[in-house]
Structures are given as C-alpha cells and as structure tokens.
Amino acid sequence: MLGFLALGLACVWQVKTVVGRSIYLEERSANECDVTHTEGEDDTPNIYQALSDCPSGPIVFTANTTYNIFSPVQFNHSDYSVSILGNLSFPTNMTAVQGAVNTSTNGGFWIYFSGENVNVTGSEDPWSGWIDGHGQQWWDAYNQVARPRTFGFAVNNGYLYNLKFYKPIAWVVSLATASNVYAGNIIIDARSNGSFPFNTDGIDGSGSDLLVEDATIYNGDDAFTVGQNSVGTRNVTFRRAYVSYSSHGLSIGSLGKDPNQPSNVSDILFEDVFLENTLYGARFKSWVGGVGLAKNVTYRNIGVRNVSFPLYLTQSYVDQESPGAPRANNASVIMQDFTYDNFYGDINTFHQGDASCVSDPCWYYEEGADGTQAAILRCNPGTCQNFTLSNIHLRPQSGVPATLLCNNPPIASPNAGFVCQNGTFISA
C-alpha cells in the first residue's frame, strides 16, 4: 500500500511545527509519497513503490516508524528528494546481509544513490531518523567477511543534511565519486560497548567540490578521508567538526597504492575541528613506490585533547594485510604546498594508541615515538615541498617540552616554521 498525500499549501503551514520537518518543508512540493511499512517484512520494495509513484519526490520515511531495510536499496533516479524522519533498520541476520553483499552490483552499499540533483535530509528529532546498522554483533564476532558499506552517495549536485548513523557495521558514508555536494550536520555514532568497531570509517570525501561541515563522529577508523583510490580528488573542505572515540582522525590517503595509477588530490581544507581521545589528528599516508601529487592542503585550527599522534605523515606506508602490487622502485607521491596552522591541545603521553591493536608490533607503532611528539614527519628525500607549520601549541601530558620526529626536511619551504630534527620541537 502506498501512502500518497495530496496536501494543499494551507496544510503545509500546519505541519510546519512538527519537529524534524522544517528543513524538508522549506523545499517540499505539494505532494509527497510516504514509504509504507509492513510489520516484520522487508520495506525495500515499498521504497521502490514510493519512488515509482513519486519520481520527483519527496519520498518520505515517516516519523515514529522503524523501517526494515532487509535488502539493499538503490536510488537510481535524478531530480528528487528523500526525507528520512523515521528509523531505518538494517537486518540483524548477519548471514542474510553477507549473502546480499556477495551478490551486490554496486560495491556492497546497503543504501546507494546515484544520479543528479538529489537531496537527502534526516530528522532534527534526536530519537528518530537514525540509520541503524546493528554493527555491535559484527564487531563482537570480529566478523569482517562480506560487510556492507552503509551509505553511498554517488551524486552530482546534491545535499545531505541532518543524517544520523548508529552502530554501522563498517564504512559509513561514501562521497567517493560525488561532485558538488554539501553535507551538513552528519552524526555518526560507532561507539561499541564490546569489541573494537573496526573499519567504521566515517566519511570518504574522495570526490570533488565537496563541503562537509558540522559533523559529529565517534568511530574506530578515519573520521574523514580523502584520496583513497582516487585519481582526481579536488576542492574538498571538511570543517567545524567534533571527532572522538577511537577515531583515526582527518586523513589523506593512503595515496599511491597502485604504482601504475597516479593518486592526485588538490585544494583540500580541514578547518576548525576538535578531536578528543583519538589515535591521530591530521594524518597523511602514501605508499613506497607510489606516484601522484597531493597539492594545496591546509589543516587549520585543529584542537586536540588526549590525542596520540596529532600531526603525522608517512611516505612509506605499507598495509601489511593488503600490500598491493609489487613496488618497482622507491618513488613517492609528491606533497606540495602543505600548511599546518594553529594546532593546540594535549598529546596522549601515557596511554598511546587505541584498542585496535591486533599485532606485535602494533600497526601504529612508530620507531622513536614516546608520547611527546607534537609532530611525526616522515618525508622521503625531496618529496615534501613548500611546507609550513605555524602556531603549533601541542604539549605532552607529562609537562616536558614537545618533541618532533623528522626524517628529511621539506624542500622549497621558505616558511617551514620548524627545525627538522629528532628531538625538541623548535619553531623557526
């Protein structure tokens, strides 16, 4: 059954006071198609029904309804909007999810959008509009087989607003092939009350012309990342966010995994972000033997509290579990025009790391690191160019002066702002 409401304008004004609908109402048309819910059944067919009845939307998941998204949904259209006011619940049957992921035709996304001009908004009601992955049981079982990606937004021209994700199984939001997208007020809560929530990457911003702001992310992998498997990520801003739990912070990379495919990213800005208790703050990683160019990258106004590695870069990254193609040489992705400005707060000195360590030495082990490093800069010779570090006010919790690990000084850096040495961090 389809809930098809033909509402006149007068009616629109009456419902405008309902919590959670104001954003959506500002751009609603006179008609909307509510997705129906059938108790105990898969609601995915009802979504396709609503889409076919209302091809230009708005498609509405109504408040106070928990929808069963028992099979993956592909929104393939253009020029419509979706409003998620009720909860969307993934299956609790792990085998059923894996079966669907194994036969997936869209990279294993459970909820996937493609097309042009697509707006998806959630609810302002803190108790409604959650996309619930029931990830806890996957984390507790260390089950990493055929996991779905939660939400793919492969849209040109769109916006995401007020979306909320609870206990995602793994990777949450992908904007990896999106362009010209605004994403505001995204909440991701991957806090576990049991085992570590592995691979709960928050937002993959590897698209182009993206603005992501006002996010709140509690997770167990990169909070925001750009450039993974990318050939041309550009003009991406992530700002005004709070990042916490066991997050791996604000990442670029890993770049250059495929030695034959240049990884290029440019015009990336991270601004006004506060990270608490996380493993990394600003993080860059590229592969030995990788090629490409990361250009015009700025991290500005980054606050940390109890963060293990607030400012970190490596150009000799290797993923032990997935080493990629053989490395023909020691090439490096070039890093050009990097600015790190105004980092403040305290470094996690006494309990470095997070609970994601499953090997010895741990995957995040750093030779020489002792919890006092404001920055770890592992450039290869000559491949970091035009770097500036300014206003770095990071202090170890032990009260000793902040230190630095530095492999090779950046070249062509008239305003480097620091002395490349292993030892005390000296601003210069």
Ligand SMILES: *[C@@H]1O[C@H](CO)[C@@H](O)[C@H](O)[C@H]1NC(C)=O
């Ligand atoms: C929606 O999901 C959230 C998160 O799981 C939960 O706290 C809330 O109670 C749910 N709301 C309804 C109406 O079931």
Ligand SMILES: *[C@@H]1O[C@H](CO)[C@@H](O)[C@H](O)[C@H]1NC(C)=O
């Ligand atoms: C949802 O349920 C809550 C609590 O029962 C109620 O206050 C609210 O008005 C309901 N919202 C809608 C849109 O029905």
Ligand SMILES: *[C@@H]1O[C@H](CO)[C@@H](O)[C@H](O)[C@H]1NC(C)=O
């Ligand atoms: C969406 O598009 C893909 C690729 O064109 C196709 O395989 C899939 O069946 C479509 N899904 C729906 C629900 O129309």
Ligand SMILES: *[C@@H]1O[C@H](CO)[C@@H](O)[C@H](O)[C@H]1NC(C)=O
């Ligand atoms: C999406 O939102 C934008 C900005 O509010 C608006 O201009 C556009 O018309 C909306 N598109 C659709 C298809 O609802």
Ligand SMILES: *[C@@H]1O[C@H](CO)[C@@H](O)[C@H](O)[C@H]1NC(C)=O
């Ligand atoms: C889980 O899903 C699998 C595969 O669809 C099915 O065989 C099994 O009976 C389901 N388990 C439960 C408890 O429903």
Ligand SMILES: *[C@@H]1O[C@H](CO)[C@@H](O)[C@H](O)[C@H]1NC(C)=O
């Ligand atoms: C899904 O594929 C994996 C191999 O990638 C296999 O181990 C698993 O049994 C499959 N599960 C289902 C339900 O098809």
Ligand SMILES: *[C@@H]1O[C@H](CO)[C@@H](O)[C@H](O)[C@H]1NC(C)=O
């Ligand atoms: C975690 O929370 C879930 C549901 O909220 C509960 O069923 C489970 O027992 C809790 N696990 C632990 C280890 O506390």
Ligand SMILES: *[C@@H]1O[C@H](CO)[C@@H](O)[C@H](O)[C@H]1NC(C)=O
């Ligand atoms: C960069 O992306 C933002 C957000 O989509 C857009 O508003 C802006 O026009 C883009 N800038 C350029 C130079 O393309």
Ligand SMILES: *[C@@H]1O[C@H](CO)[C@@H](O)[C@H](O)[C@H]1NC(C)=O
């Ligand atoms: C990546 O950057 C390199 C170096 O500037 C350039 O030669 C190459 O064409 C770029 N590749 C793409 C796909 O933009």
Ligand SMILES: *[C@@H]1O[C@H](CO)[C@@H](O)[C@H](O)[C@H]1NC(C)=O
């Ligand atoms: C560098 O990137 C920033 C932020 O994305 C952008 O505003 C600026 O125009 C870029 N600078 C150059 C020289 O392209």
Ligand SMILES: *[C@@H]1O[C@H](CO)[C@@H](O)[C@H](O)[C@H]1NC(C)=O
């Ligand atoms: C060095 O980087 C800064 C910041 O991105 C930029 O403004 C400046 O033009 C760059 N210098 C050169 C010589 O490219």
Ligand SMILES: *[C@@H]1O[C@H](CO)[C@@H](O)[C@H](O)[C@H]1NC(C)=O
């Ligand atoms: C700092 O130590 C690393 C080994 O951890 C070494 O490779 C590097 O050359 C040293 N840097 C300087 C400036 O001596």
